[in-house]
Amino acid sequence: VISCARFDELHLQSIDVPLDGVARAEFDGHLATCRACVDRLRKYVATQESLRELGRAEALETPPPMPEALIARILESRRATRGRAQQSG
């Protein structure tokens, strides 16, 4: 039987790397007996999924127009950069 803190350590270890046999057995054994960790894990996974869904939604968003003042600043900085390059070249 492992503690909830040990369970969280194993959970951290398992990010992107599968747990080995003993660790996996400890992890699964704790889940079979601890409803609090089952609940935490379920919400943790749902949080990950919500972030993935946010990524999918953001990719489909139409961004608002850029402020004209920023466009002017960018074009001015390009002119300045180009001017300096021509002077030094």
Place this chain on the structure above:
Amino acid sequence: MVGSDGRMSDRDQTQRAPADPSDVADDRDLVSRLRTGDDAAYESLVRTQGPRMLAVARRYLPQEADAQDTVQEAFVLVFRSIDRFAGDSRLSTWIHRIVVNCALMRIRARSRRPEESLDEPVLDAVAAGVPGSDGGEGAGLAREEILAHVRACLDRLPDPYRAVLRLRDVEGLELREIATLLNLGLSTVKNRVHRGRHALREMLGSAFDEVSR
């Protein structure tokens, strides 16, 4: 230091699809005009790509002034590096990488606090101060509202946690890629991802209980 010319894999859903040949031809035409110093081509690039670049920068840097400065820096890099654009990805994908790299460099440059200050108490304090973590706000929200809530909570995380969660869970990068981009050890990145997810979960509060059932 992170290269500004696109070592990061781009996972933007809109850019993952195979490139349309006509888009590739448009890119080629625009790039050749940019390389000749065509002013109209530069302005066109700023007007067409700028809004998306600013949206990306805002996701990493919620302060508007930071996001705008980052877009300006990114465009300067695009202008300077256009001769190095190899054409093996869409121009928009290449520019996306540059903006993200510029945003990450800004986050790294101002992260002067020692690693200990990014420990659990910081995240706990952030989570405790966010409406929704007390279970009051958000019950019964629609999907769009939940995503807006997720984004708002993500924006309130400290920069180092927000950056790794965006890179890992929103953009889908591998941990090793993130470690390289942020110049951090793999275990530090893993810790931040893990703690960041837990903190975000606390911040999401009851709005999220509805959808995670």
